[in-house]
Amino acid sequence: MNALIAMLAQRLKGLRGEGLRGQLVKGGIGSLGVNGGRILLQFAVAVVLARALGAAGYGVYAFALAIVTLLAIPAQVGLPQLVVRETARAQVEERWARMRGLWTWSTVFVLAFSAVLLVPFVIAWTVGIPFLSEDRASALLWGLLLVPLLALGQLRGAALHGLRRVVLGQLPEHIIRPALLVIFTLIVIVLPLSYPLDAAGAMALHLLAAAIAFVFGAWLLLRHIPEQLHGLRTREYDARVWLSAAWPLALLGGMHVINHSAAVVVLGFFATDADVGVYRIVAQAATLVSFGLTALTQVVMPHFSRLHREGDYHRLQQLVTQSARAILLLSLPPAIVFVLFGEWILAVVFGEEFAVGYVALVILVSGQLVHAAMGPVAILLNMTGHEKDSLKGVATAAVLNVALNLSLVPLFGLEGAAVAMALTLTTWNLLLRRAVMRRLGLEMLAVPMTRKTRHD
Structure with missing residues (x-):
């Protein structure tokens, strides 16, 4: 993996001296390491909880977490990606008061939305929610308390990303939180408690891990803010512009969440x-295929914004093409492993009752491979100010996803949900690729289908 990052940087010989190439190598290796750790920890969380709760208990936990994830959309309001983009721009333009104002404004916004969201649902839980079982309702209540912590944690990571602290920005949410959840779960399992761990207890442990990770993330940001911000009292706000950009990003983030949570x-x-x-287990396993996409996206995100801001589309095309090739090479090995040995892996690692998900796993792996082959298409649109085009494509896919799930799940169960997700990923990526070609004149594929792009 490190060799792929070095190859990506070496191929970009036209970039400014050693600056950007060095950042790509350093950030890429670190990001791959962090995301590799994240993948391993996510698997550890899934294995530990699946073994502790069983398929049914883990299903209750997954259902409550999916509902919480959907409810958290308004609390984030599309701010994390906005913070990455605007922090990077403010640093380039040396507008330090604007950077400080952006961070303050986004924090207050998240807290206000979280409060608005939490109060009615706590009241609803108190009086009872007729369509939820007692186990689901209890897990959901603990999960609702996660909303502000997760949203604020993502803002802290986004600020570090915008400052090009790619690895540090990912540590709290991608490493610390899942690692603590694994540790806490194992401690509870080992302790001679008078009651077994259930879905609500697992969600409470998740809340504790998220709280500690948030504190750690806030400490990291304080340690790495630019020197110009130390002692700076002035704050420059541009709420109208930020809101105008945040709403499309919020809807975009919401569509992503719907795409990933609708099946559950x-x-x-x-x-x-x-x-x-x-299904939750096989869906998590299938995301290994797009591991390279997730890892490299964290590296190139601020550089997309900077190169577009500078108007250097030639180097931007180079960066897009080489990152797409690296992503595709990273995606093929896990796809092959799951197709050949997926049933055995599910049975041995998670338990015999999970082996029934093998067919669904193969279907999802196919969709994730298409997703990875298209490269960081959504992030490119978002980082270059074309989030509305990204929103249109993802919204179309989300509507298709819900419609397919409602049509196929009652008839085909797990396999129906997997087909819905695979078709959604394919449709979404094709729509966004067309938008990139139209708006930026860039080709996203690792092996271009056209001989020339507008900026060759």
Whole structure:
């Protein structure tokens, strides 16, 4: 993996001296390391919770977490990506008061939205939610308390990303939080408690891990803010512009969440808790295929914004093409492993009751491979100010996803949900690739389908 990052940097010989190439190598290796750790820890969380809760208990946990993730959309309001983009721009333009104002404004906004969101749902839980079982309702209540912590944690990471502290920006949410959740879960399992761990208890442990990770992330940001911000009292606000950019990003983030959570929610209403648990496991396993996409996106995100801001589309095309090739090379090995040995892996690692998800796993792996082959298409649009085009494509895919899940899940269960997700990923990426070609004249594919782009 490190060799792929070095190859990516070496191929970009036209970039400014050693500056950007050095940042790509350093940030890329670090990001791959962090994301590799994140993947391993996510698997550790899934294995530990699946073994501790069983398929049905894990299904309750997954259903509650999916509902919480959907409810958290308004609390974030699309701010993390906005903070990355605007922090990078403010640093380039040396507008330190604007950077300080952006961070303050986004924090207050998240806290206000979280308060608005939490109060009615706590009241609803108190009086009872008819369509939820007691186990689901208890897990959901603990999960709701996660909303502000997760949203604020992502803002802290976004600020570090914008400052080109790629690795540090990912540590709290990608490493610290899942690592603590694994540790806390193992401690509870080992301790001779009078009651077994259930879905609500697992969600409470998740809340504790998130709180500690948030404190750690806030400390990291304080240690690495630019020197110009030390002692700076002035804050420059541009709320109208930020809100104008944040709403499309919020809707975009919401569509992403719907795409990733729709199957779990629909399965929760039309299938058993065990089916929900199995699907959640195979969906997490399939995301290994797009590991390279996730890792390299964190590296190139601020550079997309900077190169576009400078109007250097030739170097931007180079960066896009080489990152797409690195992503594709990283995606093929896990795809092959899951197709050949997926059933055995599910049975041995997670338990025999999860082996029934093998067919769904193969279908999801196919969709994730298409997703990875298209490269960081959504991030490129978002980082270059074309979030509305990104929103249109993702919104279309989200509507398709919900419609397909409602049509296929009642008939085909796990496999129906997997087909819905695979078709959604394919449709979404094709739509966004067309938008990139139209707006920026750039080709996203690792192996271009056209001989020339507008900026060759």
